[in-house]
Amino acid sequence: MSTRLFELMLWAAGKTVLLSAISIAIGLAIGLLVCAAKLSPKKLLSIPATVYVSLFRGVPLLVQLLLIYNLLPALGILVPSEVAAIAGLALCTAAYQAENLRGGFNSVPRGLIEAADMVGMSPWQQLRRIRAPIAFRLTLPALVNEMILILKASSLISVVGVIELTRMAQNLSASTFRPLLFYSVAGGIYLAICWLVAGGGSLAERLMRTGSSR
Amino acid sequence: MSLDFSIVWQQFPQILSAFWNTIWIWIVATILAILLGFVVAALRRYGPLWLNLLLRLYVEVIRGTPFLIQLFLLYFGGPFIGLSLEPIPAGLLGMTVYGSAYFSEIFRAGFAAIPPGHIEAAECVGLSRGQIVRRILVPEMTMLVLPQIVNMAIILMKETAILSIITVPELTLVVGAIGSQQYAFVEAMTMLALFYWALVELSGWLGGLAEKKLSKFRFAH
Numbered sequence: 001m002s003t004r005l006f007e008l009m010l011w012a013a014g015k016t017v018l019l020s021a022i023s024i025a026i027g028l029a030i031g032l033l034v035c036a037a038k039l040s041p042k043k044l045l046s047i048p049a050t051v052y053v054s055l056f057r058g059v060p061l062l063v064q065l066l067l068i069y070n071l072l073p074a075l076g077i078l079v080p081s082e083v084a085a086i087a088g089l090a091l092c093t094a095a096y097q098a099e100n101l102r103g104g105f106n107s108v109p110r111g112l113i114e115a116a117d118m119v120g121m122s123p124w125q126q127l128r129r130i131r132a133p134i135a136f137r138l139t140l141p142a143l144v145n146e147m148i149l150i151l152k153a154s155s156l157i158s159v160v161g162v163i164e165l166t167r168m169a170q171n172l173s174a175s176t177f178r179p180l181l182f183y184s185v186a187g188g189i190y191l192a193i194c195w196l197v198a199g200g201g202s203l204a205e206r207l208m209r210t211g212s213s214r
Numbered sequence: 215m216s217l218d219f220s221i222v223w224q225q226f227p228q229i230l231s232a233f234w235n236t237i238w239i240w241i242v243a244t245i246l247a248i249l250l251g252f253v254v255a256a257l258r259r260y261g262p263l264w265l266n267l268l269l270r271l272y273v274e275v276i277r278g279t280p281f282l283i284q285l286f287l288l289y290f291g292g293p294f295i296g297l298s299l300e301p302i303p304a305g306l307l308g309m310t311v312y313g314s315a316y317f318s319e320i321f322r323a324g325f326a327a328i329p330p331g332h333i334e335a336a337e338c339v340g341l342s343r344g345q346i347v348r349r350i351l352v353p354e355m356t357m358l359v360l361p362q363i364v365n366m367a368i369i370l371m372k373e374t375a376i377l378s379i380i381t382v383p384e385l386t387l388v389v390g391a392i393g394s395q396q397y398a399f400v401e402a403m404t405m406l407a408l409f410y411w412a413l414v415e416l417s418g419w420l421g422g423l424a425e426k427k428l429s430k431f432r433f434a435h
Contacts, residue, residue, distance in 0.1 A: 059414075063386060067407055152281075154280075179287070179294065
């Protein structure tokens with residue numbers, strides 16, 4: 001493989017990382033809202049949130065992507081395919097992240113919340129100083145896991161015409177007749193990115209652990 | 215925008231055969247993946263060190279790369295090394311290999327979670343190796359891993375949609391094609407999504423039922 005082609009693959013890998021990162025960030029924001037709605041005592045909020053989580057976790061991501069990609073123009077919303085792809089990935093990961101966050105918030109020890117009540121913290125202070133930091137620390141491994149899942153799942157957006165790592169490998173193997181080479185290189189790059197993310201995740205966990213023991 | 219779902223129903227026989235393909239490919243691939251995953255986990259635990267390292271690499275590579283890339287390598291790269299497969303066998307093989315890596319990790323955790331005291335006790339009362347596997351290891355492990363096995367099987371059910379990309383005639387491919395031909399792609403995809411949703415919810419419910427039925431075999435810690 002010439003250097004030029006390898007550079008193209010690396011550029012495409014960068015796009016995979018960028019699109020995945022944006023989707024994860026938007027998904028985290030939506031996931032927080034869905035989680036808050038699901039934990040709410042008001043049925044009007046918790047039931048739609050439950051349906052949202054069940055729906056987006058119950059439908060294959062490929063079908064979600066194909067649907068969003070074709071639904072937006074049908075509704076008169078014309079956006080680049082990258083935007084449709086990010087919307088699809090973000091809506092899907094939001095459902096999984098909402099469940100992770102819910103698990104985290106439910107695992108905050110009751111005693112800590114009672115103690116915060118005793119010293120007279122307002123609900124907002126409790127959330128900001130006790131519940132959110134602890135829930136974040138508890139859900140970090142799940143968040144890293146979700147990042148890796150989305151990095152791999154982002155290969156599916158090649159189907160809606162976004163040029164990322166998988167689509168680039170597809171194009172180059174079609175034009176050079178060397179699918180073994182280009183799909184192996186693409187696989188190797190995915191593997192390297194996933195290992196980097198996993199390594200960064202365990203590093204962050206270790207740093208936070210030393211932070212908490214002080 | 216107006217939605218007309220009747221268009222999709224006119225092609226009912228075609229959809230039914232696609233549904234059958236989705237179901238049997240899912241079930242066969244899941245069973246094969248569970249068996250292969252169990253073998254991989256057992257070899258990693260009881261085999262020699264070099265085999266453990268080799269199989270660990272296998273598991274890490276499969277779990278660290280997208281399913282779609284694995285399918286492309288198999289389906290488009292395979293013929294270059296003398297492995298020309300039709301879409302359905304390629305899909306079956308790809309899904310079995312992909313699933314086996316995840317199942318093997320579930321079984322690995324299962325092996326590790328069986329209290330060594332149980333094995334020692336069985337040895338003490340004179341059970342043979344085969345008896346220990348049949349009477350202690352397998353029943354205890356089944357209970358330990360069943361929830362994750364069900365979970366992974368449901369993930370694989372959703373992954374069957376990806377097989378449409380290598381032209382396996384399953385639900386996503388057939389319903390998508392009907393939608394395109396009839397200029398009713400959004401309607402077709404909406405119905406497809408609702409259908410998968412029902413299927414996944416149903417599988418989850420059945421899995422929960424099986425867990426409850428088998429819970430009498432759960433051992434006390």
